[in-house]
Every structure is written in C-alpha cells, then in structure tokens.
Amino acid sequence: MPRPAPLIRSAPGVTTPPVVVVGGGIVGVLTALELRRAGATVTLLERGRIGEGASYGNAGLLVPGDPWPLARPAAVVEGLRALVGRSSALTVRWRAPGVVPWVGRFLLASRPGAALRTGRLVHALAAESLARYQELLPEPLGAACGLTRRGWLHVHRSPGSLAAGVRQARAAGRLGEAWRLLDGPALAREEPALTGPLAGAILYPGDQGLRSYPLVQACAAQAAAEGVCVRPGAAAWALRVRGGRVTGVVGDFGELQASHVVVAAGADSATLLRPLGVRLPILSGRGHSLTFTAADGVPSRPLHLVDSHLVVASALGSVRISGGMDLGIGEARLDPARLAAIWTECQRWLPGLRPAGPVEEWCGRRPMTPDGRPVIGPVRGAPNVLVASGHGMLGVTLAPITARLIARCLGEARPPVELGPFLPRGRAL
C-alpha cells in the first residue's frame, strides 16, 4: 500500500507518549493506521471487539453519488409523520437527552440551500475518500471485503418519487457524478427480481459496495503489524486534564499517558468529551439489518428501494437488507418489530428473495449530526484532543479521508482549511 510522507516527528532519542485513538470502528482503525504511517506512536483503545459497533452490519456502500444530508425539506415531512407515529422508517425517542435541541438544529439545517451546501462539502470529502480507497484496497484485500464496482441503483415506485430522484441526480451531476435514468421497462430488464409498480430508477455507476467488517479487521491487523498497539477490551472512561491540556486517558486499563487523543467513539463520542465542557452535536441513530444467503431473487447490484428507505446489497455470498432510523436510542438492542417491518417491506419489492439458511439480525448506532456534516478536528480549549466522528450514514464512505485529515491536523500548526465546515467549534448542542 502506498505510504504518505511522514508528517509527525519527534526528536531522535525523545520518547513522547503515544497518540491514543479511542474507538475501534472503521474511523478509529483507519485513523490509527494513517497516524502510524505518518510517523506517530499510536495506541488504539476499543472497549469491545474491533469493528463490532456500527461498522459491523451496515450496507457497506461507498457513495459519492449520494452525499445529501438527511436534513432536507423532504425529511421534515417524514419527521412530522414520525411525530404522529406514522412513519415506518423513522422514530424519535423524544425524552432521550439532547434529542430536542438536536431536532431543532436539524430543522434549521433542512432549508434547501443549507442541504445543498452540505451535500457539496460532503461530496468533496467522499470523492477524495474513494480515491484513497483505491490505494487502501489493492487485490486481494478488495476481494476479501467483497468490493464491487457495479454502481448503486435507486429504485422508485411512484412517478413523483422518481421526479424527486431525478432532481437529486441532476444536483449530483453538477458535482461531477455520473448518473443514468432507467425507465420502467429498462429497469425490469436490468433487475428482473424487482416487482412493480416501478416508475423507474437512477443508476450511479461510480458508487461501490463492500463489507466493512472484514475491511476493519484487515486494517486493524495491518495497523498492528505496522506497530500500532491495538487494545480490544479496553474501555476509556475519561480524559485526564492537567494545566489545560489532556495528558492521558483513564479506563479499565488504568491511566495511559497521551500526547494527543483522537475521539473516534462513534455514537458515544459526545459522552467522553462532555466532562471537558465540549458538547458535540452527535446523537445515536439506530439502524437494523438482516443478512442471509439466498439461492434466488438476488439483485445484480446494490439497490436503494427509495420509497421504503431500504438498501439491499449483496457481497461475499450473502444478501443484506438494511434500514430504519431510530433517533436517540442509547443502546444497540434489536427491535423485533423493526426487523419484521424491514422484511415485510422488502418482500413487496423482491418477493423471490428468500433466505436459504440462517438469518443474522443486527442493529448498530450511527453517529448522527443534525446538519449531516461529520465532526473532524481539534476541540476548542483542548487543542491536543481531536474528534473523528459524526459520520452518520456515511462513515464507511468517509473513513479514509477522515483518517488523512486527522493525520494532517497533528502534523500542522493549524487544521487544514478544507476542514473549516467540519470542525467541532461553533457546533455545540
């Protein structure tokens, strides 16, 4: 794998404490690897097992073609339906801490201009991230992660939904993304497993798919081989502050000194920083998935069943159906009703898709920001603490560029200018 030029240097013979990365999901693991390659001594702390948070059972799509935030005018309508309990895709746990201010910010961010601006910014990161993935995933690693480059097909049931999809595709086209419109008959030829009524579909040929869990595992093994101290089963409880700087991390392992701390703890990132007076705008957004092998009815490429808010993607010999957004859920507990709804809804589109073996049921918590922008960079008031989180529905897509930007933050006196809209400052809830 190509290596970046070293950015972080200590004087010969001087031993500085390590950079401690908290969180062994896709973002933390790639960040630890990138920092090591930039010359840092790195310790990665994961309270459970590597890659078993949100990075485990997600849809695994790398989607510069769909950089749009959840916060947009259409989401306000869906949000109102959720408020009266009539949305199948979205629920909000209103009494959970932080939910009300988060939703307030979400509504503000849903203005059309704001959503377009965020889409543009996130697209720039996603496009760069995809280029980084090309370096990160040479064969056979790409094959081991089930990497496919057949694009992502957004399928619409109604003409109204398709028209909205075309508007979105035109906006993506203005950002340089290729797209192609398929009418109903063309779609039926392309994906015969789908059943009608089908208004049409939009193909984003530049989008890709993989399984993120084997990718995280492989990158963690690579990081360990290159000298990162990878510590699963090590929960960070608090950051130690002395003289206005964070000097270490306290946890069930005792106290570990740190030159810098990178908080990549996914949906739990805000918890770790709250005692420092830092209020990250990150809320948990639980999603579910069902994974199984199937003999028939498997689509030939990843599908977004737009009107049902579901994604169906196969890789490494299994099919995965994922969806649902439950905001403010603090724990990754399966909801059988949600899983049943996902299955029933998917059957309406793909009735021939049946499990040929056991079904793996999973849920994970996405780290959601109200404006759809990840939080990347140093924390105001504690400059040796950096955040790499809040990637919401795009953590797999954006992990490599996040890792690169964090390494640049450590190597430069000021954060890189392109990080401006993603910095933690000014975004407290």
Ligand SMILES: Cc1cc2nc3c(=O)[nH]c(=O)nc-3n(C[C@H](O)[C@H](O)[C@H](O)COP(=O)(O)OP(=O)(O)OC[C@H]3O[C@@H](n4cnc5c(N)ncnc54)[C@H](O)[C@@H]3O)c2cc1C
């Ligand atoms: C159903 C679903 C489908 C999705 N589909 C896609 C997709 O197609 N494309 C895409 O790009 N993204 C997708 N996502 C989003 C993506 O999965 C997440 O954005 C991404 O996994 C976040 O990675 P992370 O490393 O920040 O968090 P996580 O993977 O959750 O990792 C955080 C880790 O930090 C650990 N941790 C937390 N607190 C501590 C602590 N105090 N001490 C030590 N360790 C700690 C946790 O145990 C966890 O392992 C999907 C998500 C879901 C739920």
